[in-house]
Amino acid sequence: MTARTVVLASHNAHKxxxxxxxxxxxxxxxxxxxxxGPEPIENGLSFADNALLKARAAAAHTGLPAIADDSGIAVDVLGGSPGIFSARWGGPARSDRANVDLLLWQLTDVADEHRAAGFVCAAALVVPGNDGDAHETVKLGVWPGRVLREPHGEHGFGYDPVFQPEGETRSAAELTAPEKDALSHRTRAFSALAPEIVERLA
Known part of the structure; x- marks a missing residue:
């Protein structure tokens, strides 16, 4: 481990x-x-709450600065849902297909001009302190767009096949990894968090 070692509070190798x-x-x-290490129950009431829960758990378990994120899709006409429930929107199956199918069904009769949505990401940093206190920071990133009427593309995961980013003619699942990295909600959130990470690791 080095002075610039940071733990990502996730078991997801792709992330x-x-x-x-x-x-x-x-x-x-x-x-x-x-x-x-152990993952906490994500029982927060916001993306920021859940990101902090995960980062706190990883920092406490490892003693290292920890970062975490919580993200999902927020659809305007649904009042911001699925939101923090994005990963389990489709019910007990907790599958990408079930989540997407339910969302598309809910929006069946919604006109194209009213299908605005955004991918939202909260990026959290928790740095353990010598006195037992911890420094905590959260930054938000939003990737605006709209929900398509059917899936397109083979890349990405989750709601990517039915999300068309603002200014794009393709779905998020039709973008290459570098294209998505340049635009995504996760990139926006962690780019905003990066200066704080640099300061805390100095």
């Missing part, structure tokens, strides 16, 4: 690689490592 791509150019020398 680890994605954040290494995002943060590497922003924080030279950062060593972002995976997390194999």
């Amino acid at each position: 680890l690689e994605e954040l290494r791509r995002i943060l590497g150019p922003l924080i030279p020398g950062i060593e972002l490592v995976g997390y194999d």
Whole structure:
């Protein structure tokens, strides 16, 4: 471990690689490592709450600065839902297909001009303190767009196939990884958090 070692509070190897791509150019020398400890129950009432729950758990378990994120899709006409329930919107199956199918069914009769939505990400940093206190910061990133009427594309995951980013003719699932990295809600949130990480690791 180095002075610039940060743990990502996630067991998802794909997310680890994605954040290494995002943060590497922003924080030279950062060593972002995976997390194999216990994950907390995500019972927060906002993206920020849940991101902090995960980062606090990883920081407490490892003693290292920890980052975490919580994200989902917020549809205007649904009052911001699925929101923090995005991953389990489709019921007990907790599958991407079930989530997407239910969302499309709910929007069946909604005109194209009223299908505005955004991917939202809360990025959290928790740095353990010598006195037992911890420094905590959260930044939000929003990727605006709209919900399509049917899935398109083979890349990405979750709601990517039915989300068309603002200014794009393709779905998020039709973008390449570098294209998505340049635009996504996760990139926006962690780009805003990066200066805080640099300051705390100095």
